[in-house]
């Protein structure tokens with residue numbers, strides 16, 4: 001046991017390590033039984049994860065039942081809706097802090113409690129870099145809330161309702177009244193946004209107890225399976241079953257296939273790339289297109305469809321979907337139980353064909369991520385055709401360029417702005433380095449005057465991200481970003497932009513030489529972040545681009561679980 005390096009001896013240092021832990025722990029706590037950390041992202045400022053302390057209690061009882069010692073370890077938590085400038089700026093910081101605390105402490109394994117968007121990715125990145133036996137408990141989605149008798153999807157309906165207010169079809173007072181109806185219970189967003197996506201993909205990767213992902217946060221079965229997870233982690237330590245044992249390229253390709261079938265968030269692209277990067281598993285942005293783009297959409301959930309996570313769970317949940325696409329999955333990819341994921345699919349049934357479609361009648365034929373290239377995105381950009389308007393997937397129109405979110409908000413609704421439904425809205429300076437942190441601003445609001453004419457979608461292009469709960473014909477993650485010298489910084493208002501998703505192209509229709517002979521304007525450069533100290537400085541200096549997962553360059557790979565030198 002790794003913990004024996006701390007507790008196993010009879011010298012002064014082992015005395016110190018043991019004595020300070022003896023506050024209720026029995027003497028046999030140090031006789032060589034596994035010490036398991038519960039990396040807990042519960043926080044009142046991460047409301048989606050606030051219930052995880054209760055989940056931790058169930059995990060704890062499972063750990064004790066199996067003969068382990070359970071230790072609550074509060075870790076950096078990120079509340080997607082609360083943290084500014086964007087929770088994504090802190091994903092790598094959380095991952096680094098969690099990695100270091102797992103390695104520095106006398107533990108043999110870890111249970112990772114997450115929920116809200118960035119929490120499961122940061123936990124998985126950390127656990128992969130330490131490579132201790134690790135298992136995720138996804139905190140689960142909230143129950144469906146209703147407003148005026150109609151279900152409200154968190155996130156997605158905020159975008160919809162706020163556009164209704166701007167279009168004059170919903171009063172400001174009614175809009176405010178819907179606030180308290182949207183968030184009905186504990187748990188994370190109940191659309192197929194980033195939190196739902198990453199909780200489900202954690203299971204597809206093999207990193208959860210099979211069958212747990214998607215269980216609603218208030219559901220008793222979540223506590224039951226949390227208890228079982230506590231039992232499981234003790235076995236995992238005994239069998240030395242680590243992230244590097246469980247995860248393979250096949251696990252990630254399975255996650256890409258599932259991402260498409262689920263209609264999951266585009267944010268999963270950067271998160272999966274970042275997790276693979278910590279394990280040294282070869283995975284590229286192009287894999288998402290090659291492996292996933294032809295996979296049919298089988299799940300009718302917001303933002304691509306109609307239903308919510310509660311309906312998804314009732315309809316049979318993740319395993320029911322995976323059964324439909326079983327032939328596309330790597331049958332050898334393992335889970336934390338030591339058995340392949342495929343083994344768990346035999347008994348899955350679909351209980352509601354409205355919510356989970358048969359392979360023969362999908363919601364959409366080819367629903368995965370498309371990766372676009374061209375003189376605007378030499379290192380690629382992504383689009384989720386399932387969330388886009390079919391008629392805009394091949395489009396040609398003049399650019400209307402904004403240098404920052406502030407510039408966008410200042411000018412978008414100006415009646416004098418030269419913009420039509422055919423225009424292409426371009427927003428730059430929103431990549432990892434530019435903002436910094438790559439915020440979810442790519443789904444720009446539409447100009448008021450066009451909304452009033454009934455326009456509900458336009459082609460939009462950005463080097464930032466889009467909320468997993470958003471929708472529209474939005475080209476995201478343009479790489480290199482403008483602030484890293486990408487040609488996006490050189491586009492001017494009036495340039496004709498061509499988007500051709502079937503041909504995987506995104507370009508400005510001017511000769512490359514002419515485009516590259518330009519220099520970014522002073523206003524463009526001024527909008528890029530230029531932090532002078534602290535995390536933001538470290539981040540901007542070392543962050544990679546979206547197409548490789550936007551991790552810090554020195555955090556790629558693993559340092560393993562080596563035990564460091566003594567502290568006294």
Ligand code: FES
Pocket residue numbers: 048079080081115116117154155188189193195
């Ligand atoms: Fe936490 Fe959506 S805000 S999951």
Ligand code: MG
Pocket residue numbers: 080117194440467468
């Ligand atoms: Mg989000």
